Amino acid sequence: MTTISEKVLHFRTLNDLSQADLGKKIEEITGESCDRHAISRYENGKRKIPVNYVPVLARIFGISTDELFFSSNELKQQHSDTRSLEVQIAEFKELAATNSSTLSMKALEIIDKAKAEIQDLKGQVKTWQKDAQKYKDELENIKPVIKKIGKYIEQMESFTN
Template sequence: MAVYVEDISAANMTISTGEREFFVALGERMASMRKARNLTQVQFAEALGVSQQTVQAYEVGRRRIPVSALPIVARLFDVSLEELFGEGNRSRGKRGPTSRLEQQMEAISQLPKTQQRFVTQMLDTVLTQAKQ
């Protein structure tokens, strides 16, 4: 039995500027979440069952991540799909601006790992002293 696979040309696969911007932003969020959890691209790729190069392409928006992989990504990062899509504040039902602590946590997650470790050590020291 022969299986017919339709030839999909590049013209049929083009995406709009808005869609491209969405996938670039999604990739940036995934990279940020991955780094905040101290996961490598290789570990992320293993969880998705793809190569490290594919994960790198997702993170820079060069490739579109399959819709079927999004729930896996959300579970891996322990976030809702809304948060993964950058709509986390709306899903919580919280109104008003982001709290200062949330803004600081986001800023810390963007720091290099060495600086994140330094901030974590400082927080651990302060919290330990506060318990005494």
């Protein structure tokens, strides 16, 4: 799949949608009339997909807009340093179509990594909560000083008036 037209066809069939179903979903979201004939023309490349339909199609298909424009290899290259969730989803979809056992193993690897990241985030939250409490305590200690300064300023202003 190299064109957006081919990808619309691919994701429509992957989601078990007829052209009429897809047209109805687009119409529900955009309020614009979109029938099966329009979808057919989009998929055949006879008509360009309106730019405002791109995020709508991504939402309907449960994918990112990048997945409509780029192949999974292109997504991998774009995000080679930080394998984003979008890249992983693209890989999963590719594996689901070709090799379900490999998909299961990869999914388990991702779940293990996610678990470790969640634990790390929980640790960060605890640290931030401690810091927030420390700053709150410091603020409580400073409030009396601020009140004294405020009274001092009032006294100084009364002398100058």
